[in-house]
Amino acid sequence: MASVTLQGLSKVYDGSAKPSLDHLDLEISDGEFLVLVGPSGCGKSTALKLIGGLEDPSGGDVFIGEQRVTDFESRDRDIAMVFQSYALYPHMSVFDNIAFPLQIAKVDKAEISKRVQSVAETLHLTAFLNQRPGRLSGGQRQRVAMGRAIIRQPSVFLMDEPLSNLDAKLRVKMRSEIAQIQRRLDVTTIYVTHDQVEAMTMGDRVAIMREGVLQQVATPDDLYRKPANTFVASFIGSPPMNLFRASLSGTGDKQVTLGDQTLTIAPESIEAYPGISAHTGEVVLGIRPEDIEDADLSPDTRAGDTITAEIAHLESLGADHMVHLALEAEQVHVGDQPQDQVETPLGPTSGGLCICRFSPRSKARSGDRVRARIATDNLHFFDPATGGALNQ
Ligand SMILES: Nc1ncnc2c1ncn2[C@@H]1O[C@H](COP(=O)(O)OP(=O)(O)OP(=O)(O)O)[C@@H](O)[C@H]1O
Ligand SMILES: [Mg+2]
Incomplete structure (x- = not known):
């Protein structure tokens, strides 16, 4: 050995x-x-x-x-x-x-x-x-x-x-x-x-x-x-982490704005990504599908941890409902090669799809407008220029 x-x-x-x-x-x-x-x-x-x-x-x-x-x-x-x-x-x-x-x-x-x-x-x-x-x-x-x-x-x-x-x-x-x-x-x-x-x-x-x-x-x-x-x-996790262009604001309480929706970032995420506390402006926001749930199933949601969007598509896998939410925010795709990280070639009004792993107890169906609860204590933040995590 x-x-x-x-x-x-x-x-x-x-x-x-x-x-x-x-x-x-x-x-x-x-x-x-x-x-x-x-x-x-x-x-x-x-x-x-x-x-x-x-x-x-x-x-x-x-x-x-x-x-x-x-x-x-x-x-x-x-x-x-x-x-x-x-x-x-x-x-x-x-x-x-x-x-x-x-x-x-x-x-x-x-x-x-x-x-x-x-x-x-x-x-x-x-x-x-x-x-x-x-x-x-x-x-x-x-x-x-x-x-x-x-x-x-x-x-x-x-x-x-x-x-x-x-x-x-x-x-x-x-x-x-x-x-x-x-x-x-x-x-x-x-x-x-x-x-x-x-x-x-x-x-x-x-x-x-x-x-x-x-x-x-x-x-x-x-x-x-x-x-x-x-x-x-985006390589680890299935389905992969959702990545969107977003912007950071605020000094003490921090917010992240994703298209027309704003989330309040929980202290745990700021601790994991200390780089964001001094940062304002553009970031790549990462949200894992398993960190998004139908807000109707979570009794204690707050305004700062939900987004509202239409379900473009829903796949039922038995144990999970894979919900594709249409967001008015620009999605970031990461390919196999570094040069594959390209901006989505869509107009400013077009958005991306955010994949969420809803519980099968959710009553939400394709075409519904739903409130989704995001685990704001587990958000991920990356530099939009380099793709590196803002964890320093
Ligand atoms: N004998 C060789 N001569 C020239 N180029 C090679 C040779 N072997 C591998 N390469 C190139 O080196 C790169 C890495 O190849 P490698 O076989 O190590 O990849 P890999 O990660 O094992 O891929 P896979 O998952 O497809 O097996 C590729 O671009 C491949 O074309
Ligand atoms: Mg090989």
Whole structure:
């Protein structure tokens, strides 16, 4: 077991104008489960390949424990990798597939047998050891690939979207199994996914990347509660945080005006975003869908914590009603790439849609004009020029 330290790790592929990985600094502690997440092409696999020694960096260093391994061959790094395409040997039994790394290393036969049995028990594969992989389900095959990785008892696991070939239900099952196995083995793990739910449920910490650049690394809870910028704010959470251009006013009591509606900001939001206390003028206001409720269901609403708007569209999901409120305010869209943050190309009278997660007890229907109660103690504020959180 060991920590992994990345210092200024960069990669510019031959013939490429810009870096696929741009000065990544990251410390993953011994036994930690770190998830690397971000949209397609943001450099996740590149980072993993550099750590595993499958690609050479253009700059920066990789340390495993105290040791600088930047120039080490992949096989000398004491790392095991599991990829999306798990490439089992079809003509070999499950036993031999799992045992393969030990057979290569010329480990004693009795020892191999003991370790394969133990790994098979951990992964619930004992009953399949004599079968060929072709007769296994997707999830079972994925576990065989895991078995082949963990049998060597490496210092570090690298996993690149290992569940993306599985159907949705199996993915949910396997993600908790992998998380449990990792905790039991206590091996430092770096796990790549583009799925924010997978990231949030599996990681001790989650590192979010965009265009080769690390945006934020934090616990799932901190990412959700204190996103560093509008990109992280809209990447984490489903449906994503609503982002609107708004303006701040007031000195002691602070207000935020969103189109033709004004909210009074609760002290908790000012504490979380101290940058707003001295700030007046334009901001990007963030409101999570789960922080908006039908005001008719909240007996203690005040004037400063409600907005009134028409329901443009309502989706009933059983446990929730997803309500799309038409607001006379300019919506901010954050795309995968920094240049995608564009102003909505709509006239000044057109507005945006604010998604709210209403309780199914709400009687509101599509086309109704409703009062919605906003949790003003959980508002988020960002700089409209940079997208950075006003939390300093
Ligand atoms: N061998 C290569 N040669 C040139 N460019 C590459 C190479 N591999 C990756 N890239 C580029 O580097 C960028 C990052 O790619 P990478 O595979 O790391 O992204 P990713 O985050 O893993 O995406 P995905 O979620 O789609 O797997 C992309 O723009 C990609 O086109
Ligand atoms: Mg990838």
